[in-house]
Amino acid sequence: SAVISQKPSRDICQRGTSLTIQCQVDSQVTMMFWYRQQPGQSLTLIATANQGSEATYESGFVIDKFPISRPNLTFSTLTVSNMSPEDSSIYLCSVEGQGAPYGYTFGSGTRLTVV
Amino acid sequence: GQQVMQIPQYQHVQEGEDFTTYCNSSTTLSNIQWYKQRPGGHPVFLIQLVKSGEVKKQKRLTFQFGEAKKNSSLHITATQTTDVGTYFCAGRGGSYIPTFGRGTSLIVHP
Numbered sequence: 001s002a003v004i005s006q007k008p009s010r011d012i013c014q015r016g017t018s019l020t021i022q023c024q025v026d027s028q029v030t031m032m033f034w035y036r037q038q039p040g041q042s043l044t045l046i047a048t049a050n051q052g053s054e055a056t057y058e059s060g061f062v063i064d065k066f067p068i069s070r071p072n073l074t075f076s077t078l079t080v081s082n083m084s085p086e087d088s089s090i091y092l093c094s095v096e097g098q099g100a101p102y103g104y105t106f107g108s109g110t111r112l113t114v115v
Numbered sequence: 116g117q118q119v120m121q122i123p124q125y126q127h128v129q130e131g132e133d134f135t136t137y138c139n140s141s142t143t144l145s146n147i148q149w150y151k152q153r154p155g156g157h158p159v160f161l162i163q164l165v166k167s168g169e170v171k172k173q174k175r176l177t178f179q180f181g182e183a184k185k186n187s188s189l190h191i192t193a194t195q196t197t198d199v200g201t202y203f204c205a206g207r208g209g210s211y212i213p214t215f216g217r218g219t220s221l222i223v224h225p
Contacts, residue, residue, distance in 0.1 A: 001160075033212070042203065042217045043158065092157060103148055103160025104205075104213075 002027050002095050006107030013083055013114050020079045021110045023093035028073035033094040033104070034066070043092065049076045083114045117142050117208045121216030129224050134191040136219035138204035146207050147180055147187045152218070153200040194223050 003026040013019050023032065034046040046066055047055040055068040069077045080087050093107040118141045128134050138147065146165045150158040162171055164180035164187060171178045175198075177190045187206075191198055201220045205213035 040220075043215045045212060048212065097160070101160075101163040103150075103163060104158075105160065106157040109157045 001097050001103070002029065002105045004093060004095065004105060004107040006093055006110060008110055009108060010111040011113070013112065015084050015114055017083055018079055018081045019083065019112060020077050021091055021093070022077050023075070023107050025074045025095055027098065029095045029098070030073070031096065032070065032076045034068065034078045035092045035094060037090040037092060046078070080112065085114045088112055088114045117206070117210065117214050119204060119206045119214045119216040121204055121219055123219055124217065125220045125222065127222045127224065128194050130196060131193050134194050134198070134221055136189050136202050138187045138206065138216050140185045140206045140208065142185070142208045144184050144206040144208050148205045148213060149178060149189055150203045150205065151200050152203065158203060194221070196223050196225055199223050
């Protein structure tokens with residue numbers, strides 16, 4: 001299965017600022033997924049990032065707030081813009097397995113606290 | 116849209132007791148996946164079930180997919196402290212991308 005390097009692992013940010021999270025995959029993948037996980041909650045899909053096209057956002061998430069870049073098949077970034085305390089959460093990137101049994105591999109996560 | 120309900124939200128057990136978590140989907144699923152997330156960690160893929168009525172085992176873990184492909188369960192026999200974590204199901208229905216359940220947090224008391 002793929003190995004994902006995600007950074008930063010955690011950050012404490014001031015409200016109104018932006019944070020960019022990076023994910024590097026050790027193999028080429030068509031789609032990368034960005035999730036948010038609030039404390040004690042499930043994983044909520046933010047968007048799907050394809051190389052060479054604009055990301056597809058889920059209901060409740062907009063590009064101005066969560067701009068995504070996907071410059072190549074092994075790398076993606078998610079920016080959390082104009083942060084507020086409500087953005088405090090864990091952000092995870094993910095890719096689907098390239099072979100059976102096709103489970104998703106997750107990055108180690110970015111624990112964001114906005115103060 | 117598709118919803119995946121998972122119960123219970125929390126489960127406390129004594130070490131050696133069994134544990135079961137259940138997932139129910141509002142729609143028929145093409146497959147269901149299970150993940151484990153250790154405290155402070157990220158979700159790790161455990162298994163995928165595809166066939167109606169399928170049962171798979173991984174050591175002390177038994178996974179089942181319902182006949183109607185709308186429900187699934189994970190059963191752990193004789194829990195150990197290493198089983199601590201949150202177990203998520205993720206069902207794939209009409210959408211290519213799976214929908215995650217809320218998760219069941221397993222707390223094992225030694």
